[in-house]
Amino acid sequence: MLKPRSTATRELVNLDGIWRFAVARDSACEPWTGPLDTRLEAPVPASYNDLFTDSAIRDHVGRVWYQRPVRVPRGWAGERVLLRVDAATHEGTVYVDDVLVARHVGGYTPFEADITEHVRPGGEFRLTIGVNNELTRVTMPPGSITVTQDGRRKQTYLHDFYNYAGLARSVWLYSKPAVHVDDITIVTGLDGATGTVDYSVETNAPAPVRVRALDAHGTEVAAAEGPNGTLRIDDVTPWRPGAAYLYDLVVDVLDGDGEVVDTVTEQFGVRTVEVRGSRFLINGEPFYFTGFGKHEDTPVRGKGHDDAYLVHDFQLMEWIGANSFRTSHYPYAEEVMEFADRHGIVVIDETAAVGLNLAVEAGLLGTPPRATFSDETFGDDTRAAHAQAIRELIARDKNHPSVVMWCIANEPSSNERGAREYFEPLVELTRTLDPTRPVTYAAVMFATHENDLIADLFDVLCVNRYYGWYIATGDLATAERYLEGDLRGWAGTFGKPIMVSEYGADTLPGLHSMWDAPWTEEYQLAYLEANHRAFDRIDALVGEHVWNFADFQTSNSIHRVGGNKKGVFTRERHPKAAAHALRRRWLPLGGRKPSPTGEYLKTE
Template identity: 70%
Template sequence: MLKPTPTPTRELVNLDGVWRFGIDSRLASEPWTGILDTPLEAAVPASYNDQFTDAEIRDHVGWVYYQREVRVPRGWSEERILLRFDAATHAARVYVDDELVGEHVGGYTPFDLDITDRVHAGDAFRLTVAVSGDLSNETIPPGKIEVGMDGRRKQVYFHDFFNYAGLARSVWLHSVPRVSIDDVTVVTAFEGTTGSVEYSVETSAPTTVRVRLADAAGRVVAEASGASGVLSIADVVLWKPGAAYLYELTVEAVDGDVVVDSYPLAVGVRTVEVKGHEFLINGEPFYFTGFGKHEDSVIRGKGHDDAYMVHDFQLMEWTGANSFRTSHYPYAEEVLDFADRHGIVVIDETAAVGLNMGVVGGMTGKPPFPTFSDQYANDNTQAAHAQHIRELITRDKNHPSVVMWCIANEPASNEDGALEYFKPLVDLARELDPTRPLTYALVMFATFQNDQLIDLFDVVSMNRYYGWYIATGDLQTAEMYLQGDIAGWIERTGKPIMMTEYGADTQPGLHSVWDQAWTEEYQVDYLAMNHRVFDRFPQFVGEQVWNFADFATSNGIHRVDGNKKGVFTRDRKPKAAAFALRKRWTGLEGRKPGTPADEN
């Protein structure tokens, strides 16, 4: 699915702004007929939860409704007319005037709806969007709804971030020619100084296709005809971490001498490979430094914000980070576009977080019932998970910044049934994209002794909290635990090992001369302990701290105003750990950790 963009043959109208808004419990049974009878309005893009002071809205279970008037441009009479939703969390029903025109399930990937036959150029229509944030054991991410003693429905979910819902990303009206370019896939490679771009184009109807590739200065360096082929680039400039270089591929659908559709695609020429215990980008060993992140900010919730995006990337650059993981869902496309342009490496993750009854059972790791069972992760859950993988890879396959797919965060990979659940999903991901390595983030209960999935994957990605959830405040014991854990994975797998989560909750401004949990000093010492261990293993290929910034979570006595593991506060103020990471990561540039010059 191509991202809408203005071209000589395509136009788009942004529908962001303030929409009428209501929740189902306060509206008529069919609120999409006529104008919503509500005094409320909500901003788009943004999660709706924190925009209001009403607790019933913030914690609503059920459907909410957005509505606005949309006018179709007069010049679109000969075009196909589509609605594009960059995301609707977690399910959507879309109505044009009084008619249902489409539905989508999955809160972090886009969908298009063709409304050509229902609207007219120059006329206006009433657009109503119903959005549900409800989660069940057959959704991704999973959850359940409980009914309390007072009859109120309550959403329970099994991931540690607030279940923000609504239209958190942009909405568009866009035009597409009757004969159009529907999809483009590129795969890049190079040999010596010669680069190659293998391309494949899908069109809505049989037509002639031609392509041309231009360098950053706009000079055409290769061109060809046909819906598939390979473009050769002499003296290629590679896309590299920290040194992004993008070509532009222009794809045209042609009828005789007339261009009926045109679409541009940014292309970065680079390769990714796992070889032995090394992770290679362009044939050179790469060491990940960076963060697990969240799309999370005050008031907006998970609403995309360009200003926050720019500032977050600036802060990552300031720390010396070269990468991040899209924990725990696909981020807005604008984020990946930005990473492409600025040479930041991305581990791209599905929304499959919470597939673990052991976590529900607490730190004992003993599930109340098997994770992979009819009661929880069943065949319908697996089908929803597969659809998430399809939509993620279809959307993000052409981004050079994306170097690895993470298809789940902390699943119960130590439980029986895990292999049967994940094997078809791994096969699907490799079929959709055979060029990128696969990983999953390992929960602490899944050890090198009991994990049942690692043989299916390319990189061992560990989430470990020794010194926080285990051996809290005892970094000497924590160091021994971590040392043995990493050594065990190396001996078992012979694969690259990286840490995708390690961190300690920290209250800014809290200090102590002792190893006292929650202090800024403890967070610094905790990270330093981890780094000492990482540097002992040449098989180790990366470290991504949990988390970039503090973020909102569900209500719980173990969280005070959210998760405080950020090295930045929720409003992006640095804690002491941010300065410690800056010293380490800027010192790692150009060399592998573990050399005598390292000061942890």
């Protein structure tokens, strides 16, 4: 799905701002039929949970309503008029006046509706969007709803971050011509000093297509005609980690007289990604990931996208020497992906499939274990929702050069019976949709090289490991031995690249001790050092992502006091001592792998 942009043939109106807001108190009401009966207002984009002082709004389970008037520009006569919602967490229903025009399930990917027949240029309409925050066994992420003795509906879920909801990303009104581009797919390669650009253009009706590639100065460097083909760019400047270079693919749709009726520009970078043996290669060169699992999480806004935090977070990643991050545990806003494209930050792009592990439920609640994969728990209908999440992720992000790998799940119960039957079709689907990028998942600590049932299906093995925190807490000598043995087991069993996609220790800023006391800043430093010593002895290791970039909010739980504190920055982005230590380790690496002696390992 192409992101709407303003071009010579298309116009774009941003609908962000203050909207009327109401919590659905009666499922039988139809608030879209008139002005919302409410005194509340809410900003878009933002999660609504932390905006108000009423705990009933924060804890509400079900639908909320946003509403605002929208005027269609009068110059759009004869154009198609579309409404696009960048995200509605977790289900969105859209009404134009009294008419339902769209419904979408999935809280982190965009959807849109052609509303041409329901509006008129120069006229105004009432836009109402309902957002439902409910999680069930057939949503991504999954969850369950219970009813308390006093009749309140209560949401539970298995992921360790707060279930922020609402319109957390932008809403748009845009126009496009009657005959137009629907989609563009770009796949790049390198042939010596020449870049190859395979392109495919989908239009809504048969029409001549012209394609041009422009360099960063706007100079045409290649051109072709037809909806499918290959461009060759001589003396190409590749997109590299830390040294981004972007080209423009300009696509023109022509009428019978050769006049342009639609024009769309899609940016791309020329680069290759490959797994060879136990190495991860970008442009044929070994790459070592340094960085974080992150979250879209800030005070007051929740998961609401904020350009100021976007810029500041990337500045902090550059300062600390991070060359990459994982979109844990859902697709991030498209503005984040575009920023990574422009600044040469490598991205592991993840679906919202987190919580497919009922062993975690049993451990946290002390309840009898249930089978994770079954008709009653996570079965065919869950997998269908998971497959749709994969389709929408790849459709949105397939052209981003920063995206080098698809992560289709975080910490599933991959050691349980039924895991292979559940995941094998999803891996095949991912490779069918995009055969050019490696596929991975992040393995939970319960899954080892001895009992994991799906690792052989994937290209890169990402493992989340917390030796020294959840296991061997406070005993870092033992933790280091456990970790090294664990990683050597994965390397010896599967012969694939291994990445530690999570490791970290909760840390209260300002808490200190002379000894290895968990929760202190000294312990976080010692914990990271022990992990790094083990990492540097594993030749197959291709990366390290600390959990987490910054502290983040979680559900109310005795296991989390004020949220998850594993960040090396506080939630307000103040550095803990660990941030300075990581900077000393990562800045000299430059994407190369360290060795136990402090030298750089040979990577060929």
